[in-house]
Amino acid sequence: DQQVKQNSPSLSVQEGRISILNCDYTNSMFDYFLWYKKYPAEGPTFLISISSIKDKNEDGRFTVFLNKSAKHLSLHIVPSQPGDSAVYFCAASTGSGYSTLTFGKGTMLLVSP
Amino acid sequence: DAGVTQSPTHLIKTRGQHVTLRCSPISGHKSVSWYQQVLGQGPQFIFQYYEKEERGRGNFPDRFSARQFPNYSSELNVNALLLGDSALYLCASSSPRMNTEAFFGQGTRLTVV
Numbered sequence A: 001d002q003q004v005k006q007n008s009p010s011l012s013v014q015e016g017r018i019s020i021l022n023c024d025y026t027n028s029m030f031d032y033f034l035w036y037k038k039y040p041a042e043g044p045t046f047l048i049s050i051s052s053i054k055d056k057n058e059d060g061r062f063t064v065f066l067n068k069s070a071k072h073l074s075l076h077i078v079p080s081q082p083g084d085s086a087v088y089f090c091a092a093s094t095g096s097g098y099s100t101l102t103f104g105k106g107t108m109l110l111v112s113p
Numbered sequence B: 001d002a003g004v005t006q007s008p009t010h011l012i013k014t015r016g017q018h019v020t021l022r023c024s025p026i027s028g029h030k031s032v033s034w035y036q037q038v039l040g041q042g043p044q045f046i047f048q049y050y051e052k053e054e055r056g057r058g059n060f061p062d063r064f065s066a067r068q069f070p071n072y073s074s075e076l077n078v079n080a081l082l083l084g085d086s087a088l089y090l091c092a093s094s095s096p097r098m099n100t101e102a103f104f105g106q107g108t109r110l111t112v113v
Helices: none
Strands: A010-014 A019-025 A032-038 A045-051 A056-059 A062-067 A072-077 A086-093 A107-112 B005-007 B010-013 B019-024 B031-037 B044-050 B053-057 B064-068 B074-078 B087-094 B108-112
Touching (some): A010 A019, A019 A086, A019 A107, A032 A062, A045 A056, A045 A062, A045 A072, B019 B087, B031 B074, B044 B074, B074 B087
Parallel strands (some): A010 A107, B010 B108
Antiparallel strands (some): A019 A072, A032 A045, A056 A062, A086 A107, B005 B019, B019 B074, B031 B044, B031 B087, B064 B074, B087 B108
16 A cells, blocks of 8 residues: 555656646645655655645745645755656655655656756 | 774675674764665664663664674674665764764665565
8 A cells, every 4th residue: 555656756857847746645644745856766855845734845946836635745855957867756655753654656857868 | 084984884694694784973973773674665773872881773684783892893793694684774973962963874785685
């Protein structure tokens, strides 16, 4: 039973446009959400996170939106750049100090010039 | 500052053999977690250790074991290797505070033949 779902395996956008990556979760105990970016042959790199007490968190070109009632979050990248091409993983935890991360399957983003 | 370091980066083993993977966390981080990522999936939690104590265990068979040393480095051991154990093994370190991100190493690519 997948508790974190990324239903789009891939997404293609043009340079300069907005990329929107979506993530749904089923476990109501999740209260901290993270996005990671992964290039081939590298480990995941932390991008941005959001606590369940917020509905938006912004860091430069990256914004994460959280809709708790819908159990849905999204990552917006504006403007998209070719260097953003990577696999993006959504992850969730219960937020405690010892909590582990539950990941989605990832969405491969391709930004074309 | 050194990030999370893992060794070796690549490994080829034969079915039935044993393997030991190593991880050094970011300086000051006392928590280490291990994840397995198979192709097309997100990382899946295996173990978490804090202050040399196991704090969590994922749904993996007893062939998988781990430990953490006084300097907070960690080893993941897998006995009686199966072809299905072929994966990228990721180590992550974090500070055991509420709502904090985990930082990943580059991973060890294990191939079982």
